[in-house]
Amino acid sequence: MxxxxxxxxxxxxxxxxxxxxxxxxxxxxxxxxxxxxxxxxxxxxxxxxxxxxxxxxxxGTVWVTGPDATATIAASFTNDATVLADGASQYTLCCDDEGGIVDDLIVYRLDADRWMVVPNAANTAAVVSAMRDAAGGRDATVEDGSxxxxxxxxxxxxxxxxxxxxxxxxxxxxxxxxxxxxxxxxxxxxxxxxxxxxxxxxxxxxxxxxxxxxxxxxxxxxxxxxxxxxxxxxxxxxGYPLHGNDIDRSTDPFEARLGWAVKLDRGAFRGADALARRKAAGPARRLFGLLGGSRRPPRRGMTVQRDGRDVGTVTSGSYSPVLGVGIGLAYLADPVGPGDAVTVDVRGTDVAFDVVRPPFVDRDPKG
Structure with a gap:
């Protein structure tokens, strides 16, 4: 630098x-x-x-205010924000017209006319732009207070x-x-x-x-x-995804196993038509966890193999301080999934990993 x-x-x-x-x-x-x-x-x-x-x-810290604030939020993101009561928040996605993930974020309802939206740093401008597009013709104001x-x-x-x-x-x-x-x-x-x-x-x-x-x-x-x-x-x-590593505009919610945050059975929202088509087609690959038996972690961009055949790519990887082994996330070609054994070429050595469904550790954020 x-x-x-x-x-x-x-x-x-x-x-x-x-x-x-x-x-x-x-x-x-x-x-x-x-x-x-x-x-x-x-x-x-x-x-x-x-x-x-x-x-x-x-x-980001973005404020959406006005009589149509809730409608603006609902039209901008994939989850159904209209079900939230005052004082509640929701994980959701901002997708583009092709169904790619622009950002994953949380929306917070202060009341019907006031919402706070917290996007990822690199995506704040894109999310603000999407919300301002949705606010067009509506009685709502989008203010970037980041x-x-x-x-x-x-x-x-x-x-x-x-x-x-x-x-x-x-x-x-x-x-x-x-x-x-x-x-x-x-x-x-x-x-x-x-x-x-x-x-x-x-x-x-x-x-x-x-x-x-x-x-x-x-x-x-x-x-x-x-x-x-x-x-x-x-x-x-x-097993939480990181935008820019595990999800981005080249990935859709269904292959990232985030389809639970997409509610297609409601009014129109940004990317809805493309997401409906992608859901109907089904994902050709899915994001799963890699659990190692040694301290050597997989790293982003490394190739995953099963029985000598390339089946996917690592998107995130690290040493797990709790488990004492290497862990990672990877997109794996269907039907590779939990229970399968794979290898990753880690600096010239084939390192064995089990495919799992995260989380890797047992924690309860609701406590």
Whole structure:
């Protein structure tokens, strides 16, 4: 990375805090983000056993408001947002006209006229564009507030108690995927029972000026700072897809085994016709897990073989700190699936893996 590249990166409200804590900062989708603090494996274990706090302010924060806000959300994404009550959220997909996955994201209903949408960093502009297209002719406004807000994810078995101790908030009183507008310091934010680790936890969306005091309070209450390296290994142990690795515009929800988030039996929405055709045709490949018997992980782009024949490609892979073995995700040609044995050429050595249906570890984020 050149000095000019470094200068062009977008910092979060917590970048100075990360430097003070000795974080290794990297370019992530144009943002200057902490990859690790004390080390990815140690941070992973802290979240699985205790509590950690992530700065995920690179994620988008988009507000959809107005009498037709709900209709705009419903027309933009694949899941049926009209079934949500106030104070509830939903995993959904933004697809293009060919049925490819533009992004996977969560939509949060504050009330019928106010929604918060949190896209992935690299896809925020595309998601905002899709929603503005859907808002055309409707009484709704789409406002990208990403640069003005920070998002703190507090995750782990001790997450709820830590948030209460640090901020006086009680996320344990919210339903799983629930949310509430809350007082944070001298301002307000949105507390959400969501996460990307498989552990109990919550995510707090606040204006930038409230981020550092909240972060400091969480550290003082016992949360460890966690980087994006551990966030990736934690999500992989749960089998959660990462856009840009496991899903993108070249993949559709059915081969990614995300068809449960596509509701075709409702009104028109972006990509619906193409998705109906793809569902009827059925996927020629499917995304499954690879569970190794050694520490050697598969890596993105490596070829998967069965009985000497190429049957797929690895999309994500890592060492699992919980299991002590290599794990990964891969698209595998039908009918290869759970229970089959495959190999991956890992730096010139054929390494054996079992095909499984994730998650790789037993965790309950509803706890």
């Amino acid at each position: 050149t000095s000019s590249d470094e200068h062009d990166l977008i910092g979060t409200a917590l970048t100075d805090r990360h430097r003070e804590l000795g974080a290794k900062l990297v370019d992530f989708a144009g943002w200057r983000m902490p990859l690790e603090f004390e080390g990815t494996i140690a941070e992973h274990e802290r979240v699985r056993a205790g509590v950690g706090v992530f700065d995920v302010s690179h994620l 640069r003005d807000h920070a998002i703190l994810a507090v995750q782990g078995p001790e997450a709820h108690a830590t948030v209460e101790r640090a901020l006086g908030l009680r996320p344990q009183e919210l339903d799983h995927l629930g949310l509430a507008e809350v007082t944070v310091g001298a301002g307000t934010g949105v507390l959400c029972r969501t996460g990307y680790t498989g552990e109990p936890g919550s995510e707090l969306v606040v204006p930038n000026d409230l981020a550092a005091p909240a972060f400091d309070a969480l550290l003082e209450a016992g949360a460890a700072p966690i980087g994006l390296g551990a966030r990736d290994t934690l999500r992989l142990e749960m």
